[in-house]
Amino acid sequence: MHAYFSADQLRHHGQTFMVAGEARPIPEVPERAEILTTAVKRLGLDLRTPDDFGMGPIAAIHAPEYLKFLQTIHAEWKAVGGSDLVVPGIHPFDRLGPYPRSPAGKAGFHMGDTSCPISATTWQSAYASAQTAIAATRQVRDGNARSAYALCRPPGHHASRDIAGGFCYLNNSAIAAQELRAKYDRVAILDVDLHHGNGTQHIFYARDDVMTLSIHADPRDFYPFFWGHAEERGRDAGLGFNHNYPLSLGSGDDAFLAALDRALAMIDHFSADAVVIALGLDASSDDPFGGLAVTPGGFAKIGEKIGGINLPTVLVQEGGYVSNTLAENLFQFISAFHATTAGSPK
Numbered sequence: 138m139h140a141y142f143s144a145d146q147l148r149h150h151g152q153t154f155m156v157a158g159e160a161r162p163i164p165e166v167p168e169r170a171e172i173l174t175t176a177v178k179r180l181g182l183d184l185r186t187p188d189d190f191g192m193g194p195i196a197a198i199h200a201p202e203y204l205k206f207l208q209t210i211h212a213e214w215k216a217v218g219g220s221d222l223v224v225p226g227i228h229p230f231d232r233l234g235p236y237p238r239s240p241a242g243k244a245g246f247h248m249g250d251t252s253c254p255i256s257a258t259t260w261q262s263a264y265a266s267a268q269t270a271i272a273a274t275r276q277v278r279d280g281n282a283r284s285a286y287a288l289c290r291p292p293g294h295h296a297s298r299d300i301a302g303g304f305c306y307l308n309n310s311a312i313a314a315q316e317l318r319a320k321y322d323r324v325a326i327l328d329v330d331l332h333h334g335n336g337t338q339h340i341f342y343a344r345d346d347v348m349t350l351s352i353h354a355d356p357r358d359f360y361p362f363f364w365g366h367a368e369e370r371g372r373d374a375g376l377g378f379n380h381n382y383p384l385s386l387g388s389g390d391d392a393f394l395a396a397l398d399r400a401l402a403m404i405d406h407f408s409a410d411a412v413v414i415a416l417g418l419d420a421s422s423d424d425p426f427g428g429l430a431v432t433p434g435g436f437a438k439i440g441e442k443i444g445g446i447n448l449p450t451v452l453v454q455e456g457g458y459v460s461n462t463l464a465e466n467l468f469q470f471i472s473a474f475h476a477t478t479a480g481s482p483k
């Protein structure tokens with residue numbers, strides 16, 4: 138299996154976000170990627186720098202004005218006396234008015250919360266993270282490998298078509314799924330991150346060609362709060378093609394694996410031709426977010442079960458924050474996934 142990562146992904150550093158009324162350090166730090174890289178090396182994976190596939194695959198998911206915003210807002214913000222980080226202070230309660238003209242208006246329009254500040258280098262990292270996802274996807278889509286790992290950072294699953302949020306700017310998993318659609322009729326995105334993949338759900342909510350499934354801490358008590366409930370099942374043609382598996386806070390391996398069995402049965406029922414795993418590792422019992430309690434052995438079981446569906450698979454890194462077991466959790470997941478899929482046809 139090949140892994141992909143670009144050093145440009147280390148350039149973004151968001152500094153602080155608002156939690157419980159105070160500014161706290163953003164845990165989505167470059168060090169995460171360096172720790173995950175140690176697991177890639179221990180696994181003996183070939184770590185490659187992605188080619189530049191351009192804007193086409195990104196523009197297939199995200200709105201033109203949003204992509205322009207991500208690339209230009211920092212300079213606009215600074216020009217009117219803004220600080221070195223773009224952070225929203227006001228949000229529209231609907232989107233019925235014209236597109237905002239001021240940098241403050243644009244920031245509120247395109248940013249869902251304070252956890253996705255934009256610095257002078259954010260676009261470079263987000264763009265490189267997306268290219269990493271595309272490179273891994275094309276490796277699989279073009280028949281060169283049965284599976285590949287994209288060490289994406291910043292992550293992507295909270296970003297919708299035109300709104301950043303939750304440390305995410307470009308939805309790498311959605312971009313990967315859309316890329317797979319060029320070859321496969323039915324693609325599933327299975328999100329095992331601690332947090333609900335609200336951006337991914339939103340992007341595909343009315344579609345029946347990409348099934349979205351997410352296992353996460355119950356949003357009644359946990360970010361992203363407004364989405365991720367079991368009742369959200371899709372709309373229009375997409376009705377029945379979105380599945381959420383919220384877990385009570387503190388749930389461990391058994392509850393997670395039971396939800397995973399249900400999600401994998403749904404993917405089988407859908408007759409998916411290929412799958413994207415939105416591979417957050419923050420459901421770990423050691424993760425600083427502390428929402429769920431999956432052990433390293435639990436991540437091995439998750440990897441084994443996902444490998445067991447035996448589909449072309451793109452593993453896209455989502456969350457998972459600095460802890461004593463961050464590298465170990467990735468190692469356990471991919472080792473078990475790989476052991477299960479070894480010997481499968483390409």
Ligand SMILES: [Zn+2]
Nearest residue numbers: 330331332456
């Ligand atoms: Zn997360």
